[in-house]
Amino acid sequence: MHFVFIVQGEGRGHMTQAISLRNMLVQNGHEVKAVLVGQSARREIPHFFIEKIKSKVIGFESPNFVLDSKKKGLRIAESFRVNLMKSRTFWSNLHVIDQTVQQHQPHVVVNFYDLLAGIYSFCYKDKRKFKFVCVGHQLLFEHSGFEFTRKRKIEKNLLRLHTRITTSKSDLNLGLSFVTMPHEPKKRLYVVPPLLRNEVLSQKSEDKNFLLGYMVNEGYAEDIIAWHSRHKHISLVCFWDKKEAKDPYCPHENLVFYQLNDERFVEHMRTCSGYLSTAGFESICEAMYWGKPILMVPTAHHYEQLCNSLDATKAGAGISHDKFDISLLMEYIPRHKNRQNEFQEWVQRAETIFMQLLTQ
Template sequence: MKIIFIVQGEGRGHLTQAISLFQQLQGSNHEVVACLVGMIKQDDFSSIIEQEINTKVHYFSSPNLIYNQAGKGLSLKNTIIQNLKKLPEHNQSLNKMKGWMDKYQPDLIINFYDFLAGIYQLRFSQSAPPMICVGHQYLLLHEQFVFPKKRLVDRILVNLNSKVTALRAKKMLALSFSPYKNHKKIVSIPPLIRKSVLSEPTSQHAYYVAYMTNAGLLEQLTNWHKEHTDIEIHCFLKTEQEQEVTQNQKNLFIHKLDAKKFLRLMANAKGLITTAGFESVCEAIYYGKPVMMVPVPNHFEQACNALDASRYGAGISQESFNLDNFLTYTSTFQSPMIPFKNWLAEGRSKLIAELDSFEQVLPLKQA
């Protein structure tokens, strides 16, 4: 079966999931003929997908999240305004996608949570290939998922976005820390973790690794660290600095995003400090590292991730980058690494089974 990936390129999670699924499809009866990445502009980290996916990669402009001027929190108002302004640009993206579909003639689209992929299914409903969606966000549509309390409006908005990405989707493969029963079109599958993560040797040194989605959050960590300069922290984020790494203050190092270095340092760290992205938390669990999660303000999806991971036993959720509680937590941490790895081991067979079963009914749908 010929497959096209459509990947939401913001952050690193969906890109790394696409890489992992590509790797797991090697040796199967399914071929990824192209990968379409939705993002505002390419950066150093996005180039990793071209290095690790041996197929054609194309980029297009897609709706993205906008943060406030200080860079510290998600701005729903600015997100809506800026993306409305870019409607003509996004319309052009849909036309580009149609051209790529005509060129590659895929049997199936696998959408890694890109908004325009769902819109494409509506606009070109007569010719659009069938679509399956992959992402942790689809677990939030499951009847068993536990949400943060008293945030009903946020819950409605996030799930509305997920439903748009999955318009006319045949199935939603929801990445989860542990198995869930099937619910409507939602099938729970293990997280998608790249081979480079699985093969990284681990140990434990006295430093911590941090990953932040935007540089504005660094101020909180810097302020806390001024009183704790004996704690060594290596922080990865999108930065305009020319050097690969700079020293902010004693024992606080700022690194440009580098996927290989980030994994190497995390595999040997004492723990991970992050803004509650699903992928980084999964990698930390696999390495047996405790996680301190600080959801980006107003980012409900990350608040859900932090609650879900905390309930699973991966770490603790905090409202700011104050590490006092986390330092205590790491001393008594009991890792859920073993059950997580057991669930992870089922991933490839479940994925291939889902695609094989879909391929069996595909000729009937085309007849």
């Protein structure tokens, strides 16, 4: 079977999921003909993704969030305004998606939670000759068993609206989950394991006595540097996406910031003592696979990440806080209850489950 991927390019999570699924498909005799990546002006498609996806990569501008002045949190109202002003560009990019699909004539188009891909599915539904499948942790927000925070109901409704647009006219929705949950076929919703790459699955965890941090939004580095200035005896390695910064950047002893490099990041994840990050789904899963205690700090005004942190805490991944107070992680590490074996068993079922759902 032939596949085309459409990947949301914000952060690394959806990209690494796409790499994992591509490898599964190829190992089972299928082919990914092209990969479209929705991106914003402030992001570049990482080199590691272009190298490892091993298919033609086509970038296009897709709706995205606007950061606040400190480059930490999201500005929801401003994001809506800016994206509305770019509506002509987005409408034009629907044709970019369609041209790629028409050129390669896939049996299946897989959408890794890109909003414009969902709009494409709706607008071009009458000419579709392929199965449209959506993949992402966010799809679990439609599951009857998913627990939301009781606060911020407006943001909850906006998030669910976003998810419903992204999955518009889909044939199948595959919700990535930390734990097993019942399928809900009436909603076309099937609960599946996380998509982790071979670099994670094939290596064992070690502890080399340092902490690892990852932040998509560079503004959080100020908090990290301020904390570490009072705890310089702690070895801390961080990854960020500040394109103009030196690589590596060392504010002071025992603290280093690297530009995002996939192989380097995975090796540091494998060997760290604990992990701190904004609450992106994929890196939480990698930390859980290797049994690493986690401090999750959801990006300000990012309701999706708040939901991720609550879900991961419930699954035993670690603790959540509204600031990068790394002392909390240091205190938590000795009492972390490792659920590594249980989580690994769930993850290792991924290939069988995905092949059954995608190729039947």
